[in-house]
Amino acid sequence: MLNTLRRIVQEVNSAKDLITALDIIVQRVREAMGTEVCSVYLLDPGSSRYVLMATQGLNKDAVGVVSMANNEGLIGYVGAREEPVNLEDAAAHPKFRYFAETGEERFASFLGVPIIHHRRVMGVLVVQQKERRQFDESEESFLVTMSAQLAGVIAHAEATGSIHGLGWAGEAIQDTRFDAVPGAPGVAIGQAVVILPPADLKAVPDKHVKDIEAEVLRFRSAIEAVRQDMHDMSAKLSTQLRPEELALFDVYLMMLDDAALGNEVLAVIRGGQWAQGALREVVNAHINRFEMMDDPYLRERASDVKDLGRRILAYLQEANKEERVFPDQTILVSEELSPVMLGEVPKEKLVGLVSVLGSGSSHVAILARAMGIPTVMGAVDLPYTRMDGLELIVDGNHGEVYSNPSPELRRHYLEIVREELELVQGLEKLRDVRCVTTDGHRMPLFVNTGLLADVARSLDRGAEGVGLYRTEVPFMIQDRFPSEKEQQATYREQLEAFHPLPVTMRSLDIGGDKALTYFPIREDNPFLGWRGIRVTLDHPEIFLVQTRAMLKASKGLNNLRIMLPMISSVYEVEEALHLIHRAHSEVCDEGMEVPMPPVGVMIEVPAAVYQARELVQMVDFLSVGTNDLTQYLLAVDRNNPRVADLYHSLHPAVLQALIKIATACREAGKPMSVCGEMAGDPASAVLLMAMGCDVLSMNATNLPKVKWLLRQISLSDAKALLDEVIGLDNPHLVQSTLHLALRNMGLEKVLRQGR
CATH class of the missing domain: 3.20.20.60 (Phosphoenolpyruvate-binding domains)
Structure with missing residues (x-):
């Protein structure tokens, strides 16, 4: 059965469109299970009705004609229960409804399983038989597995149609949203330009060669060509970035040196492998090592190595370079954006970035923040290969991409762009003033750094x-x-x-x-x-x-x-x-x-939270890394878009842990700082201050917003807000309550920042 399932999945995945995929599924499932009927009903999001979209065994003329409300018949019953329904005599069930067009009164046995994608019911997969019997456990599990595969196919078909403004049933839709991870703050409205990787390392086969020196020469020539590309791109970006930020290109150049990738590839070539195969072997080994890493910043180095490998391969393959024409409002879209890709677009035309892979810790996100380009990363459900030339809205504050925007949505985001510009200009004057609340409480604001590029940006924003x-x-x-x-x-x-x-x-x-x-x-x-x-x-x-x-x-x-x-x-x-x-x-x-x-301890794992009282006695300060602490407490990878909605630093468990740490520090008379992303969210900073946090450390970009908000509120008001939310049991309720209270105080202008 497993081999059968694998063959069906491969066939379905190669189908040219949704209708073909559905026809393959009903035909192959009926054959595999030896049943007389297999059908697929899809839930039309516009009408909230289940529509018969494909069948083997029922009347073909009923396809696209028969439909029922989402609470009607056995199909609606399966969808409402969100679990399989296995019946020996379907007609005897109180939810059974007869449709003359299908001719299904002849079939007694019924097994229906819901098709669910990201918690949303998309349809129902059904098998039926004339003989009265219950389908056994193996048949039920096969159909459940098949429906899980079908969910992805339907979701992809929906997404592909949605970007062009059409649902799978042909209805017009607008404002299709794709969720991602915030990369760099801000909003961009423009035209998508899709950049595909220049070469595919995975497709390179092994090939043994006799003329080793010729392969060495080809490889060295390709390396030199890529090195020249790096210098050219660096020169192109030199007017936009500080010298420290341009040092990112030096990392690429160092990777190209003989002491790094070069010698390893040459060693494999001298073992008899052709240049392309040697490159693939070495680059994949480096990629695998980086992708093992937990730290988001270091894990992103895999994409840098991959990008370099593709560029070298492109020269080895003597790939033709196409000349691109970039529109005035270019939004660069790629499966995996790299810093080099940014240099390919004239600086005055680049307004936004979208990457299917990656996180807010990637090199490209760091550069985007330095250049002030709104960016989203990790848009895994985005059918990016079909987006070239489309109008997009990129919301880098919340990690969202909209295709086919309506005039209303466009106006809404244009207003946000205007407000953001006014806000940034207004916050510049705060650089040299201290962060003091309205009732005189002093709150030092520090920054997190890792590159020299961060230094000047941090000091420009008044870091202490x-x-x-x-x-x-x-x-x-x-x-x-x-x-x-x-x-x-x-x-x-x-x-x-x-x-x-x-x-x-x-x-x-x-x-x-x-x-x-x-x-x-x-x-x-x-x-x-x-x-x-x-x-x-x-x-x-x-x-x-x-x-x-x-x-x-x-x-x-x-x-x-x-x-x-x-x-x-x-x-x-x-x-x-x-x-x-x-x-x-x-x-x-x-x-x-x-x-x-002074020596301090980072509190990042739950064990340290419960030993905070003992730990603080041994050192001079405690510093909470809320990114890792939240992930470990909630068992959620915050850079994984599949579970991103479960990651929330305002989760009650996180707040209680922070209060426990703050209490331990206060009793010991030692300072507590927070250096995770939570410190850079203005609303969360209010709660951290109320808990007794002595220092907040954040990305330099967020510092002015945090400073502005804390200077507009009193410590007593902050403590009242903490008292109001600490008893709540839902992180989203905590956030909405906090934001509502701040809006009622007239402090909403810095609350657009995502979680």
Whole structure:
């Protein structure tokens, strides 16, 4: 039965349209199950009626003619119950309704299963037989499995029609929405330009060659051509980006060096493999390593390697480069956008970005935020290959894409664009003022950084320090662990840039889910594996070198703070503190006078929440990473669009955890900071302040909005709001209650930001 199912699925997936796919299903299912009838009824969203769309065994003339209300007959009964209905004598059931057009009174046995996609009933798949009998469990499970496959086919057909303004039944529709993940804030209205990858590495076969030197020459020539492309794209973007942000292209160029991808590919070629096969082998190995990683920022490096591999392959295949004409309001759409693709569009024409894959941590999202281009990522249900030339609306605040927009929706978003422009211009004057509530409560606002590109942007927006500096970046762009001197130089740049403001450096956060190419770790469950502090404690030589580099970099500046990631127990902190004190002694023994910096713990896993009282006694501060804490508490990957609606930082469990941490810090007289995305949401920041959070650290883009809102409200009002929502049991109700209260205070203008 499994092989039969696989064959049917393959045949259905290759069907040219929905009607053909449905005809294949009813024909093949009837044959596989040995029944006399198989039919598909689809629920028309416009009329809320089930329509017979395909059948084998009933009267063919009834197709498209017979329909029933969504609460009518056995079909409506199956849809309403959202589970299979298995009847020995269908006509005896009180919900049975006879349709003369179908001729179905001859069939006694009935098995109907709902077709459900993302919790929405899309139709019903039915088999019938003259003989009175109940279908057995294996038949029922086969039909349930078949309906699950059919759900995806129908959803794709719906989406494909929707982008052109037509439903599957031919009815006109507008304002079709596709959900995604916010990448860069703002709204764009423009024309879609779809960029397809230049070459497909997966399609490259193995081929053994005798003329190895000719293959080496071809590969080196392709590398040089791509390197020149990188230089050209970098030059094109040089007027839009700061030098620090252009350094992203240097990462690409470093990957092309012999010391990185180059030598590995050449080694495979010299083993007798042709250049294209060697490239595929090496690139896929790198992609697999990156895609294992848990950290969204590091996981996105897989797309960078993939993009480079495709570009090299395109030259190896001597692919023809087509000349594109970009419209004035270009919205770039691709399965997987890369930073290089941005450089292909004239800067004055690019208004929005849409990527089917990726997350808000990808390089392209980082660049988009730097360039102020509204972006959505992870639009997995988007039929992007059919969108070229269509008018789209990109909502980067909430992670939504609209096709075939109505005049009303277009006017609505044009008003949002106007309001956003006014808001940004109005917030610029807040850069040099402190964040103080109306009743005099001081709330310092820090930023999260990882690239040099973040520095100038952070200072431009009035950041008062760095709440999280991700030290993984210098480790990522090398083919070995960076030396102590190399790390010291990198850390010194950050510390000097923000001096005298404090800079909180997180110790190296790698592991099974964030494996470096030169430190590979494979695990069955990397999310709960050897990672973060567990790795660095097992490798004290790595931890000590990094700590010494941080301490030496802080000489004469004294604005360093060290933070320990993924702590889940007291003894981990004890071991880490022992190593930090040892590193400090070693630096002092070298004759460098460096004071011992404050040390803190990141609260990211539930175990740390329940040990917050013990942990805070051991260190100088606690910092909550709400992104990971929310994911671990709710068991939801926030970058997975399939379950994105389950991820919510205002979930009651998250709020209760934060209150528990804040209470522990307050009792110990130690500061608590929040460095997750929750801190950058203005409405959530109000609750964090009310809980007793001492520092909020966020993306630089959100800092002015948070500052504006906190300066308009009193601490007492914030505490009243917290009291009002803390008893609610639904995160969406918490958010709507919070937003309503802020709107009633006249503070709605910064609430467009997504969760």
